[in-house]
Amino acid sequence: MTQARTLDDIRVEFDAPDNVPRDRIVDLSFANGSNPNDLVDPYEPFAWLNGPDIPRLLYNPPVRSGLGAISGSRRGNWVVSHYEDIDRVYCDNDHFSNAGTAEFQRLIGETFKSIPLAIDPPDHSKYRLYLMPHFSPARITRDIEPRIRKVVVEMIDAVADKGEVDMAWDFGRVYPVRIFMSLMGFPEKMFEQFLDWEWDILHSGTLEKMQAALRGVLDFLRAFIAEKEANPDEHLVSSIAHGKIQGRAPTEDEKIGMVWFLWLGGLDTVAATIAQMFRRMALQPDIQRRIRENPALINGAVEEFLRTQPILSSTRTATRDFEWHGVQIRKGDSVQCLNPAGNFDPARFEDPRTFDPERRANRHFTFVGGVHICLGAHLARRELRVLLEEWFARIPEFAPKPGSDTSVFPGLLSIRNLPLVWDTARMPGREGAA
Template sequence: MSDTATLDAIRVDFDAPDNVPRDRIVDLGFAMGNVPNDLVDPYEPVGWLAGADVPRLLFNPPASHGLGAISGNRTGSWVVSHYEDIERVYSDNEHFSNAGTAEFQRLIGETFKSIPLAIDPPDHQKYRLFLMPYFSPARITRDLEPRIRRICVEMIEAVAEKGEVDMAWDFARVFPVRIFMGLMGFPDEKFTQFLDWEWDILHSGSLEKMQAALRGVLDYLRGFIAEKEREPDEHLVSAIVHGKVEGRALTEDEKIGTVWFLWLGGLDTVAATIAQMFRRLALQPELQARIRREPGIINSAVEEFLRTQPILSSARSAKLDFEWHGIQVRKGDTFQCLNPAGNFDPARFENPREFDPERKANRHFTFVGGVHICLGAHLARRELRVLLEEWFARIPEFRVKPGADTTVFPGLLSIRNLPLVWKAG
């Protein structure tokens, strides 16, 4: 089926704003990571949206259920699916705003901003400069990599002789969160509670559960901030609490806004990436064999796993009226950047559906782009590289446990369980 015919099949009737052409209204719910499949490349159903015959701006009606409905967007969103257009939305700060992004706290009446994610330039820069030293490659190498490697080796050796592990639930869900909690200075005993709160906020689809979790985590974080104000330590929350932005101490809203954003961003994305990465390795033993045979390609392989596993599609809003691709955009219109399409755009990537562990110039959008590129990107890359290095040094060829369900949500929901087996000893 051609791209045009596929587009015809998903067109819907919706009473859209009058600046939206009727032929651009399509149901793109399937592309938002909420529909599972069992493909080796679970993002394959979305890639065609970057095709040359697909209009550069599509319009997706508001969600009728789940997080999209709870967020309160009642008008729908423009969707950009081609690499060049996604790059513009992420980098054109004159026309596009990040204000309000991921501010779930509004659901319980909180008014503080998520810092630095929901702050536009020029103010964004001062918060970014404040936080960047804690996430720089040099700091990660010096201060964090020894801990990353120690935890990684400990967790692998705990399962090596068993010959099996649930890679999603018992490993991917745990490994990056242990690193994050050590970085922030959170106590280990909050691990399970944090993951429960995070699941209810991002995945429950229940307003009641989201609100309860938000109240729980924000009460805890405010108490933790107060504790660090009284008793400073060497960890990141303490550094934020006692730090200065442009020579002044942070306000209470800035403290909770920064700690909250780091908490929200530190619990889920790397876990989903690890689960999907090992699912692909288990389903493609030839890829396992190549990385095991050529460990020097691990860095570029990690980048290709990231390109082919875009966990999030980020949103922006129009800051003013302007014309784009023949469409009259209005101030306040929402734009969804469809990273699972942009990362497979044939205009940018040669043979985009091919997994090439040595791909060059692999500038993907999995960590978004522009000034809001993921603050923890260096940390995430290091965690994934160390994991592959230590795993292949200790675990022989592995596969999915016979009879196990290998379906995956191609997005943040990802995989809850992924039992892997290998020949122990």
């Protein structure tokens, strides 16, 4: 399926609602990160989906899994793959709602909302303003970056002389979660349990495992919030529990809604980005050489890694009946933004498949867009920038370990293992040493 190149290759029969033209019904599961490949650019198989001959609205049949139960996709969804249309879905809050997004907790009968992700304007802003100071660039520079750099240096130094590391499992999986747990104030002993719960919720595809993990994590989070209410500290969970939303204390549902949302969003996305970023550099060494020779490119390189590695494709719900691109959209219809196509739209990005760390106006959708743009975007960028700064200062040119599997799921599943190797004799400061 990853070699599909025309709509005829992916058209399917499905008893869709009567407002869906039959020629728009296609199976786009291959474009949602469920099929691995071993291409240097693993998102290349989706390139044609933003072409001028592709209808601006496609329709994907239902997802038959536990995820469908909370995403609205049991009845199928519209898909937009062109930059301009994705931008509208993310920014047009009058026609598209984020209510109900990623509310896995409903699978066990919970009714609290994931805050602020599943809250629409105007209420969204009060929660965003409540949390945003903890993720502002100034706060990250002042309070969080020293911790980020300390963790990065410690982790790199632990593997530098070994000449190899599993960048996905032993580094990418660990580094951002250590930062996140420190920010939230979670105990380090919960590290592996958190990742197990998160994997079962997002990736197991088994309703029983999802429900068990949800009960486990929500029981823990509620107990942790209660403990911080009794014993405040300087970390984020305590700040959420003791803060004021427009002059009032948050309700119990608001507290768990915010802490749950941060927990869910803080464990996976940066890890997947790191694994794909280092895989791309290992398979395309010219990129790492260019960054190493000119560290001033690091900020632009991070942005380009983000653009070319869109981990998620977000979904919105139509708030009313309306016509769009000659098609009737109905209230309640689900609309998915196919970021792996939009981030490479040639109508927006010149030579979009080329990795260009000097690209200007790099406004991609990896952090989504509109009012729901990722709350932790500044933190994620800083984690990636500091990682590259310290890595290139300590590690020479690296490559995949001979014989290793470099296949990748181009999405949130990403890469479980990525063994990299380098010549320790060529480490910075050692070249030419007698």
